[in-house]
Amino acid sequence: MFGLSESELFFYGGVATMAAAGGLMVLCIIVFTCTGRRLKKKLEQEYGKPQH
Numbered sequence: 001m002f003g004l005s006e007s008e009l010f011f012y013g014g015v016a017t018m019a020a021a022g023g024l025m026v027l028c029i030i031v032f033t034c035t036g037r038r039l040k041k042k043l044e045q046e047y048g049k050p051q052h
Contacts, residue, residue, distance in 0.1 A: 004012070
């Protein structure tokens, strides 16, 4: 295809897949952090602060 052997295609495909997974992980961490803060704030408004 691009002058690469089949094993090289598998290797670079795996590297690209891992990079995509890492990028998605960072995106999920950002989204869950923001929504978690918003949820915690709403729960504290409705039920008060948790007792420890």
